Amino acid sequence: STTSGSSTGAAQEAIPKEDIVLVASVINLTNPYMASMVEGAKALSAELDVPLKIVNSNGSSQTEISQIQAILAEGKKVVLMVNTVASSDAPPIVNAVKAAGGYVTIWWNKPDDFEPWTVGDNFVAFQKHPGVESGRCTGDALADGIGDEGNIIALPGVQDSTTSQTRVAGLEDALKDHPNVKLLEQRPANWDQQIAFKETQSLLAKYGDEIDGVWAADDAMMLGAIEAVKKAGRIDDVKFASDGLYPPTIEMMKSGMGDDAIVGETFHRGYMAAATGLYTSYLAATGELKVADMTKEQRNSLFKISCVTPENLDEFTKYDTDVEGWVKQLVENGPFDTEPATLIGQGPEKLPGS
């Protein structure tokens, strides 16, 4: 990996710890992934002994941007981690942070050609887990789960989300190796349990017993789909695969819900993402990490995602029992080398075939 290009923006000055306030901005507070992000941010705040503010975007870009701006206006030096509601939110947020002399790391969504090094030191990094990888891993698992033959349906997230689009691309790529598995239809379910429930209900009515598997771009939607399939009385015949391994999913996999209905998952954690993002910004703010010296890989980073099947489930459940412990490790090892979410490559992510 190469070192970053010219750093525009003001020269990086070390900010005393007392002046710093950590800010974690999440999309909402009622999704387990987001709740986990908040948990990670809190753990880091405790570990570093730096105050923390949470921004709840409530699903709205407008709310997100205005609240972040409001906090910037308070005058403290802001160290920020944002899980953007939409990719297009990244530029205005970054610009505002830069103007206020804060440091920001963005998680999950940003425009592809909006690179940290073209903005300057204040946009420390962009971080995500690769979506294609996630889609491949759950796609493969699902295809195998239904015996390499049959029909599946897919529930992507919000239509214009790159996270969802890359995961679907991964799924489609994986299915190339399973010619007898047919993707009947995709119905976007907006990352929402309730919508996924309804869409699955409709698709079940449409395809009836033809459906052998359900793929979802994240677990909230899978949980909605599972409920719909349960109510249609087909929970023992349908397999599921999705991304995120939410706590209820763990329970279901462990208990062998249905006829071991959940066959594939990925492991990555909101608390890991939030703590990693915040810590990266924090290190830049305190000057412990010279942004100008960071590699491009470190500034537009892909972090490792792990494929989970019922067989290897136990390897991952151990992390969730000790969030503080993991955050301690993070502070010890730095943001790029803490298992299981280590830096594995540079973004932007390439779609298969392009």
Next chain:
Amino acid sequence: MSDLKARPAPDAAPAAPASASRPRPRIRGVGEVAALVVLVVVFAVLNPGTFLTLDNLRTVLDQAALPLVIGVGATLVILMGSIDLSVEGVMGAAGMTFVLLSANDRNGLDLGLGAFVVAVAVGLALGLLTGLIHTLLKVPSFIVTLGVWYVGLGIATLLFGQAAIPFLTSDGLTSWPSDTTLGLPHSFLLAFVVVALGALVSRFTRLGRYAFAIGADEQIAQDNGVPVGRYKLYVFALAGGCSALAGIVGSLQLGAGAANVGIGNLFLTIAAVVIGGTALGGGKGGVLRTALGVVLLTVLNNGLILSGVSPNIQSAVSGVVLIVAIAAAGWAYRGRLRIAK
């Protein structure tokens, strides 16, 4: 926000003296029924073998259940000339309350039927709050209920806290809505009962009749001795109760607590009320017409999915059908003096 001009042409009365013969029956909702029939035929032709199946019928009825229940309250509110935007918030608050007080994996509470009662009470209370603010402070219902929407979501968010999704642990409970009796899902049967009660209330009780009176002209109703404020309060409370019930059923369907359990129901229900022919200006319409509107929209949605219409343009197709259906139903009544708002 629409109504036909109330004024009759005074001299246009039939030449015969207004005799004591029964008033001519009004044929209502023909356009809507026709639209429904057309939709069913079109979808049946497009999707032979999938649309007109028992399974699909059950799906449609199950999906219609929530808007049907909400529609009863929404219709009564709209009949009064007000509007209730708080539906999704109240559903969230009541649904979350219900889940947290039933057998769930978050806490040890299990009030059984008590959970149901408390959750409905939460809805009634939010409705009552709406009504109180609306009548005492004279804030337009549009704004009060918009505010209560957020308040309801806020309550749901607070109840959700930061722990994991609360799941209902009793399978008997969660499977209740989709279990069938006489081949029909319970969720729909419940909705049916609620709609029937709603129709009876609006026809045979003071509450219902006063809603019509208030919608026709609040001032005149007041002058005629209708305690307008009090009945508005009742109706908003009732609407809150309906939303709460829908929130409970929605949570049962999901098998879990979700703050946005009501997502998408507001506009769907109001569209159904309008398509059914209840005037947004108040005073005209009815619960049964709303039920027809709900069925129409649910069939439309279901049919579009079965027909494989791309999700990207589904909202456009729904939009066009909505406009065309209402335009067609009202085409004969267009007139230069008609006020559409």
Next chain:
Amino acid sequence: MSQTTTATPTSPAPTADGTPRRRARSGSWWQRLGPPAVFLALLLLIVVLQPNFFSGGGIRIVALQATPILLIALGQAIVIGVGSLDLSNAAMGLLAAILTASTLGSLGVVSPVLCVALVTLVGLVNGLVFAYTQVPSFALTLGTLGILQAASLVLSDATTVYVTANADVLAWMFNVALAGLPAAFWMAVVLAAVLWAVLRFTTVGQGMTAVGLNETGAIFSGLRTRWLKVTAFTISGFTAGLAGLTIIAQSGAASSFGLGSDLLLPGIAAAIVGGTAITGGVTNPINVVFGAATIALLPIGAAAVGVPPQAQSLVYGAVIIVAVALTMSRARGAVVK
């Protein structure tokens, strides 16, 4: 004609019952001053709780965030003024934003002009369909909303569309500041002033007010009520188009679910907090400026004051109700629906 005739006064004392002139009707001063007062009160509360609010540029942020809300709300207020509702105008703004984002690079200055024109045309069509089919505006614009959402998704290919070049054409809107507030905000304020003048000093404005107050009466006075309503919807399309441009100016990108996708309810709320009567006929665009500022202030204020994130939704709802309760004009005995 008939100016030539003079009637014999039948009453000896025309002044006896004639009342002293009273310009201010009951409640009308509050109708005029309520919205700014509520905004200032809220601002004061926030400043007391968070003294750094001003020095940190809080007002500038409020103006920044208020701009697209204000533009949407102005169109909405005009439509509400004729007694209707436009549920599609926020979606028009988003469509304009997406179109601008995808054409700004190739067309340059022409792109925003074209996009605003196109969306204005959509507003016009909305108005025409409304006037001639007599489908209630609530239902009609709900339908249009669906169509526009689909158009946005299709035209953006369901992804985020970025401005590739010529970003400067619009960037000045928020980069140039006058008296510390962004140019776009002042532009919207000027537009509000123009609309205020139109409503107050022109026959078209008076006609729209008449339609909002009593459409039947307006028809029987020979006003071109249809065209007045079409005009209102067209204005709504136009302001929505401008709102779309401000979205691009702010973020340089647009998507169906991104910035600007949730302006509908804030827009309506801003119009009403700005003293617009939902029943029609009472619209003061100048006050809508304060309505929009109040609505924009809520989340910013909540964050500044440190309302716990879980409770923000609750606080937001409560404050909207209180704000309207304070700014509402309540003629004694008036019917509120």
Next chain:
Amino acid sequence: MTSTQQDPTRTTEAALVLDGIDKRFGQVHAVKDVSLTINRHEVLGLIGENGAGKSTLLKILTGIYQPDAGSIEVNGTQVRFRRPQDSVAAGIGVVHQEQSLLTNLSVAENLAMTASGSRRAGTRLGFYRWGRINADAAATLDRVGASIDPRTIVGDLSFVDRQMVEIARAVQVDEMVGGTPLVILDEPTSVLERNETEILEREIRTLKEIGSVVFVSHRLDEVLRICDRIAVMRHGELVAERRTDEVTEDELFQLMVGRAAQATQRDDRAGGASQTPVVAVQGLTRRGSFEDVSFEVRSGRTVAIVGTMGSGRESVCRALFGAETWDGGTIELEGTSLSAWSTVKAVKAGVAYVPSERRVEGMVGGLSAAANLTLSHPGSTRRGPFLDPRARNRTAATWFERLDVRPSDPSLPLGSFSGGNQQKVVMAKWLMAEELKVLVLDHPLRGLDPGAKEIVNEQIRAACRDGVAVVLLPDTLEEALEMGDDILVMRDGEVTGRFDLSTEAPTSLDLLEKMV
């Protein structure tokens, strides 16, 4: 609110005693210190110019307004009517000046609405007993001789039928209280034809046997015929009380207006003033409303159309104004046949229409009187697309003075003026137009006091002198004979008689014969 002992008219027979009632609306002092006694078995007439405060006083009596000062006694006990139900419970029934029925509900339900708090309630535990409600309604309607099915939706009724329902609703209070009812009738006859008025008179006499009646009307002959005693209000004050048998119509007029009545002799019957018909209606037909209607109106002449309910004359007028379509026949305006006619075109072409339903159709109550006045024909009160407020206020002031509109501030919302004064403004809105050619007047004097009637009639005549063609639907046959140059009689949508008053002199009876 001290004792009412000083009141000389007070007897033990008093059904209702008002003492020092006072009411202001902002700056308008609508009722000033009114003390009045209404005796049992008495019909009290209440008269006064438009805006004198009659309706306001009566609304205080029925719990709609709260007085600022003063007290009310019913059957010897002091009462406070906080809500309309309170007055109903005290046995007070009312027909308001403005129709106050709920048009989306059935007749029976409207009748039951007021009764719902009382003994005769058709509801039990909040449940409606439709059978009971309908039966009760039918009985009540029978009493006033209205043959209306109680299940009819009020909106489907004609204006007159609605008025009968209102009257039925007012008189039913006696059945509710079982005691002595007080029925208040605020201009109940202004929309009624003669035969309906007779039914009402009979009903009033019946009511008098068991209770008392307060009767408001601007038709002084009627007041003298029906009432026992007459109270006169002027500018909010009670200025006189007279026994009917000791007062004449002229005296009443003097008391009301403060000066003597002028003889309304018509001296300008315009013979064959002009030869060009301004309006020519040929074989006009609208299915269900009117058929094969033909007539001409020449410049400077007035055609009065008379007919009973259902005659279709109002529909013809609305067709002239573009507010209603027609299926056959033609209307020519100054020689050009009208097609795709609309209110917009009509107003542009100089056709004016004063509708009978003033509040909804005739005006925009929320706009100022000045704005209403210049709404249709802004003329010189606008500059291009801009309003010229100063020119507008000047014009408004001129017309306010000319028509003696009170209060004299044109910047007040028109909705806050009394009915009669609203009507004057609505007339002025058309009369001010330079392009005025045809004046279609649907009951233009409805609700006007005699003074205002004179003013408005004089304005109509002046318009005629200036060459305007007038189509008039008069309140009474007398009015038709007084104002018309030609009279057209319609029945069941067809023209049944024509009289040219310059050559014939029909009597009311001649007209009546063709009407029924």
